[in-house]
Amino acid sequence: MKNKKTIRDLILVAAILIVSGGFYLGNRILNQKPAAIVEVSLNGHVIEELDLKKDTEIVIQGYKGGTNTLIIKDGRVHISEATCPDKVCIYQGEISQSGEMIVCLPNLVIAKIVGEEE
Numbered sequence: 739m740k741n742k743k744t745i746r747d748l749i750l751v752a753a754i755l756i757v758s759g760g761f762y763l764g765n766r767i768l769n770q771k772p773a774a775i776v777e778v779s780l781n782g783h784v785i786e787e788l789d790l791k792k793d794t795e796i797v798i799q800g801y802k803g804g805t806n807t808l809i810i811k812d813g814r815v816h817i818s819e820a821t822c823p824d825k826v827c828i829y830q831g832e833i834s835q836s837g838e839m840i841v842c843l844p845n846l847v848i849a850k851i852v853g854e855e856e
Contacts, residue, residue, distance in 0.1 A: 771853025773836045776815050778808065779848040790815070790834075790851070800845025808849055815849055817842065 778786035778798060788794055794810040795818075806827060807819040814832040822844035830840045836853035 771836050773813070773834060773851045773853060775852050776808075776810060777848075777850045777852050779850070781846045798845075798847050800842065800847045804842075804845035806842050806845055806847050815840065815851065817849070820845065 773790055776786075776788045776790060777784050778788065778796075780798065780800060786796065786798075788796070788808075788810060790810060790813045792810065793812070794808075796808050798806045798808055800806055800821075804821045805819075806817050806821075809816055809818050814834045816832040817827045817830070817840055820827050820842055822842055824844070827840050827842035827845075827847070833840060833849075833851055836851055839848055839850040841848050
C-alpha cells in the first residue's frame with residue numbers, strides 16, 4: 739500500500755514539473771523580442787542608447803567620478819574595466835538577450851538589452 743502511494747507522489751511531482759516547465763518555456767518563447775539596443779542608465783536615467791549591431795567601446799562616467807568601460811562586439815555586451823571596488827560588473831560576463839542587464843551598484847550604472855518594438 740505504501741509503495742503505491744510513493745509511486746503516485748512521484749508521478750504527481752513529475753507532472754507538476756513538466757507542466758511548469760512547459761509554461762516557462764512558452765512564456766520565454768512568446769514574449770522574447772529580438773535584441774536591438776543597449777540602454778545605458780546612470781542613477782535611473784537613460785543616458786545612452788547604443789545599437790547592438792555596431793561594435794562600440796565607450797567610457798561611462800558614473801557616480802562620484804567612477805567609470806565603466808562598456809564594449810559592444812558581435813552583438814554581445816560586457817564591461818571590460820571599472821573603477822568600483824568589487825568589480826562585480828566585470829565578472830557578470832557578456833549579455834546578448836533581450837532583458838539581460840549588467841549592473842554596477844557603486845557607480846550607479848546599468849546596461850540593459852532592450853528588444854525592438856513591434
